[in-house]
Amino acid sequence: MSTPARPDSPARLEALIGALKARGLLTEQELAERQAQTDRASPEIGARMVARAWLDPAWRRLLLADGGAAAEAMGVSMAGAPPLGVLEDTPRRHHLVVCTLCSCYPRAVLGYPPHWYKSFAYRARAVRDPRGVLEEWGTALPAGTDVRVVDSTADYRWMVLPLRPAGTEGWSEDRLAGIVTRDVLVGVALPRVPSTEAA
Amino acid sequence: MSDAASAPPPAEAPIPATHDMGGASRFRCTAVERDEAPPDDFGKRVDALRQLLAQKGLMTVDELRRGIEAIPESEYLALTYYERWLRSMTALMVEKGVVAEGDLR
Amino acid sequence: MTPAEGTSAAASDPAPQPAPAAPRFGPGERVRVRDDWPERRGPCHIRTPHYLRGRVGTVQRLLGRFANPEELAFGHPAPARALYHVLFEQPPIWHEGHPGDEVLVELFEHWLEPDGTAKRSA
Numbered sequence: 001m002s003t004p005a006r007p008d009s010p011a012r013l014e015a016l017i018g019a020l021k022a023r024g025l026l027t028e029q030e031l032a033e034r035q036a037q038t039d040r041a042s043p044e045i046g047a048r049m050v051a052r053a054w055l056d057p058a059w060r061r062l063l064l065a066d067g068g069a070a071a072e073a074m075g076v077s078m079a080g081a082p083p084l085g086v087l088e089d090t091p092r093r094h095h096l097v098v099c100t101l102c103s104c105y106p107r108a109v110l111g112y113p114p115h116w117y118k119s120f121a122y123r124a125r126a127v128r129d130p131r132g133v134l135e136e137w138g139t140a141l142p143a144g145t146d147v148r149v150v151d152s153t154a155d156y157r158w159m160v161l162p163l164r165p166a167g168t169e170g171w172s173e174d175r176l177a178g179i180v181t182r183d184v185l186v187g188v189a190l191p192r193v194p195s196t197e198a199a
Numbered sequence: 200m201s202d203a204a205s206a207p208p209p210a211e212a213p214i215p216a217t218h219d220m221g222g223a224s225r226f227r228c229t230a231v232e233r234d235e236a237p238p239d240d241f242g243k244r245v246d247a248l249r250q251l252l253a254q255k256g257l258m259t260v261d262e263l264r265r266g267i268e269a270i271p272e273s274e275y276l277a278l279t280y281y282e283r284w285l286r287s288m289t290a291l292m293v294e295k296g297v298v299a300e301g302d303l304r
Numbered sequence: 305m306t307p308a309e310g311t312s313a314a315a316s317d318p319a320p321q322p323a324p325a326a327p328r329f330g331p332g333e334r335v336r337v338r339d340d341w342p343e344r345r346g347p348c349h350i351r352t353p354h355y356l357r358g359r360v361g362t363v364q365r366l367l368g369r370f371a372n373p374e375e376l377a378f379g380h381p382a383p384a385r386a387l388y389h390v391l392f393e394q395p396p397i398w399h400e401g402h403p404g405d406e407v408l409v410e411l412f413e414h415w416l417e418p419d420g421t422a423k424r425s426a
Contacts, residue, residue, distance in 0.1 A: 012303070125227065154387055
């Protein structure tokens with residue numbers, strides 16, 4: 001559960017940080033800069049990468065061949081980040097990403113992993129009962145779609161390139177990116193065209 | 200696919216480690232709690248410290264994970280996510296002699 | 305707390321070898337995950353999920369070569385190892401699920417053996 005940390009945990013953290021500072025190993029400014037940089041990453045980056053792939057076949061090829069290079073091409077620094085792999089959904093195959101061992105997540109292009117991605121229930125169930133998990137999200141796959149669960153166990157990080165939904169013909173990159181949510185990029189949801197826009 | 204793929208699982212497979220959660224029966228009927236909130240200030244600060252320690256070569260992410268996996272099960276399940284990180288980082292910094300246990304009191 | 309100089313109970317390799325130049329497995333090759341449980345032998349850190357031990361899958365592709373996490377976790381020298389994406393049928397793992405569903409997992413070469421060899425030695 002997303003319970004808050006115990007009351008004494010922040011003090012323990014500050015004790016460790018204080019000891020490291022006292023030894024000249026880090027500064028408050030470095031911590032603040034690192035946090036600010038981490039705060040800047042968000043699923044909007046991944047969403048834009050997907051939207052562009054729906055519009056530009058050359059970009060799509062780059063994205064699928066080397067997600068990290070594609071991110072760099074969009075101005076995202078991948079220095080020090082793990083390689084980024086992109087999982088291409090097809091009319092017959094849907095991808096769902098989980099990390100059963102810890103919480104590996106493509107943070108450079110999606111930001112902090114949400115609590116649920118790190119939860120014991122998701123880690124335990126996504127790999128065993130992926131369709132049950134999808135159902136909890138209200139995600140209904142078209143008949144004949146196989147689920148491929150990707151357990152992110154080692155050095156890559158993975159995001160999903162979903163199918164472009166019908167009813168988005170003629171949409172701009174911005175508008176397309178707007179329907180690619182964090183849940184879509186992990187694979188627990190499909191991009192949905194709001195009914196008011198579908199008309 | 201071949202027969203091998205549908206063979207029964209290895210007999211008497213050992214009980215997995217606590218963190219090795221894929222398929223864990225104890226969570227089979229637990230709904231995924233859809234909390235979308237970003238980490239709180241404590242979590243973000245732990246997260247930033249973790250990145251700095253790795254960047255400065257004081258700790259690898261693999262060491263961090265080893266430390267998390269060494270947390271006894273009852274505590275692993277009770278601590279919050281970023282508390283597990285803090286527990287592991289603290290233990291590692293002492294283990295590696297980067298800081299002294301006495302510095303932390 | 306973990307002992308300061310704890311030794312890793314890494315996967316039981318036959319012997320340390322210089323890193324091979326070529327990957328041992330190619331796309332489409334059937335491989336068996338070693339039915340090995342180093343976590344029972346002492347402190348260790350491994351990235352092969354329990355549910356795949358002893359399972360047969362198909363190599364999808366080589367992802368690259370990466371420092372061995374089993375060594376990195378203890379601050380030991382960690383030579384690069386081949387890392388593969390390996391595909392498994394999902395329902396046989398749990399005796400439940402939807403036919404056609406799959407699990408795709410990153411696995412290091414030293415956790416894999418050719419399917420045929422594994423069957424003979426079993």
